Amino acid sequence: MFDNVFQTYKLRLYEAMDNSFIRAALRRAVDSFRINRDKALKRYSDVEDKRLRLIEVKKHVLSNLESYVKQTMESIESNNSYAYYAKSINDALKIIDEVIGSGKMIVKSKSITSEELNLNYNLKLKGNIVYETDLGELIIQLLDSKPMHILSPAIHVPKEKVAELFSKISGENLPPDIPKLTMFARSFLRDKFFKADIGISGANAIVANTGSIVLIENEGNARYVSNTPPKYVVIAGLEKILPTLIDATILVEVVSRYASYYMPSFVSIISGPSKTGDIEKTQVLGVHGPREVHIILLDNGRSEVARDPLFSQALYCIRCGACLYECPIYQLVAGNFGYTYFGGVGAIWTAFIDRELHYASLIAFTCTLCGRCKVKCPMNIDTPEMILKLRESIHSIKLIPEPIRQIIENVKKYGSPYGLTNRFL
Ligand code: SF4
Known part of the structure; x- marks a missing residue:
């Protein structure tokens, strides 16, 4: 074999x-x-101090992972959201099955953790329709291939191939013109965001003491995924936990600079479902954003790796590429x-x-x-x-x-x- x-x-x-x-x-x-x-x-030379601080924070979290998982789950629940701990891939898929079910339209933003679960395949098995909404991931999905980079999944696909793929789904003969192809993706996905039953994303960080999800992106699709469908599901590895929002903002800066950006176009901090208390101070969940937020913390071997004196450093990875x-x-x-x-x-x-x-x-x-x-x-x-x-x-x-x-x-x-x-x- x-x-x-x-x-x-x-x-x-x-x-x-x-x-x-x-x-x-x-x-x-x-x-x-x-x-x-x-x-x-x-331009941002202070990133040197920030990255050193982030290393110390990561070390601290991974040495106290169990208590941070507990704190994170409590904080998520105190935000009117649902928190789950998944020991294994099977556990995670079981939770996803219960939360999502079948026959749903799903919009999804880039998540390498979902690749770990072979999530699209499993969702389709249950009769769901999944649309990848990150441009690179959409190309990969249409190619029925696998991502080739953590930040730029379709890094290896030339514009001529993208034109061919997009022409097939549009029924038009689209030229290999990058701005035009991008505009096609925008119009193709726009109504999917609003029709979808479920949005799924990963997370760049999860804040233990506030239960917030932090998403970093440039395209703006993660904002739609986390905001327009009535139900929002997050799947994130335990290594994404950081103690405070300050730590998460440090992460945003370090990831961005090392990923070659001054600043990403969008940083979202999501702390529970959309809510209002505007009528007689009575709280109602689900106004313009999701009514339900489900956050799955995936272990799948991470807590064992975190205990290893040498290999635990692999969990410091912030996926800057x-x-x-x-x-x-x-x-x-x-x-x-x-x-x-x-x-x-x-x-x-x-x-x-x-x-x-x-x-x-x-x-x-x-x-x-x-x-x-x-x-x-x-x-x-x-x-x-x-x-x-x-x-x-x-x-x-x-x-x-x-x-x-x-x-x-x-x-x-x-x-x-x-x-x-x-x-x-
Ligand atoms: S291992 Fe690579 S992707 Fe991870 S933090 Fe280091 S440089 Fe970034």
């Missing part, structure tokens, strides 16, 4: 490397990302270097959260250990050190594809990956 996984993975990497569209799209994205990130870091733009492998093959989560740090998430050890092994052994990700990470995450440890563990449980095992044996025996043969002769 592992051989098949290995061959498929290898083929995917080779196909991606041979794809000139992916290479051109990534080259342009990497260049403009680096210029914009450097500008943002220069900065490491991906530095990674020499990612620049060649995009999100094919990953599973649900990408890049070197993605290997750790694949091992402990997705628990896909075959893929974790492949990602860990694809990593070059160059260390560029560590240098550029605002959270000082030492991905190379974790990868080395992961490789050791994988080696000890003998979960290594045969070609890689051969290389390890050669290095051990002959001090060279090529054994006695000098490849260059």
Whole structure:
């Protein structure tokens, strides 16, 4: 079985490397990302102190995770919302099933945690219709593919392909003109927001002492998703918990600058359903916004990782994407270097959260250990050190594809990956 996984993975990497569209799209994205990130870091030089503070806050939360989960759930409930703790993917899907049911129209904003649950597939199985509303995610949904970046899921798709996809759903012949394609997406999704029964999003942060959800975005779709349907459902990993709103605003600044923005267009703080007390001070839930807010805190291995002295740092990740733009492998093959989560740090998430050890092994052994990700990470995450440890563990449980095992044996025996043969002769 592992051989098949290995061959498929290898083929995917080779196909991606041979794809000139992916290479051109990534080259342009990497260049403009680096210029914009450097500008943002220069203009807001105080981000250095903020990121160091955020690291300390994350460390503190993860060392006291249980009590923070409890506090967060209490705060959510005190906001007239429903709080759920899901130990596993199955628990989360069961809760979602009870909250959403079947036959609903759902609008969804970008959420990598939902990828962890394979949520769209499961919602469709129950007879629901799901519309991704982030432009990149909509493209990915129409392609029936998987996101290739945490912030720019369709980073590898050229405009000509987008024109072809959008022409199919519009019944018109749309040109590969980026502003026009964007306007088509706007008009296509507009009535979906208002007709939908349910909105689903992830969260960039959840504030323990106020029970607030913090969403960072540029397109404005998350605002519709969280505001127009009568029911709003949030799925977020436990690592998103921060103690206070001040901590959340620090996160907003650090994520934005390291993701190459001065400031995102929208930051939403949602603390419960829409409400009014304007008539005789009688509180009524659901005015213009949702009547119900359901927040699912997903564990799925996070509390175990949080207890590990080395691997817990993977949970500091704030999904800024900065490491991906530095990674020499990612620049060649995009999100094919990953599973649900990408890049070197993605290997750790694949091992402990997705628990896909075959893929974790492949990602860990694809990593070059160059260390560029560590240098550029605002959270000082030492991905190379974790990868080395992961490789050791994988080696000890003998979960290594045969070609890689051969290389390890050669290095051990002959001090060279090529054994006695000098490849260059
Ligand atoms: S590992 Fe660091 S650089 Fe990479 S996405 Fe996470 S926080 Fe950003």
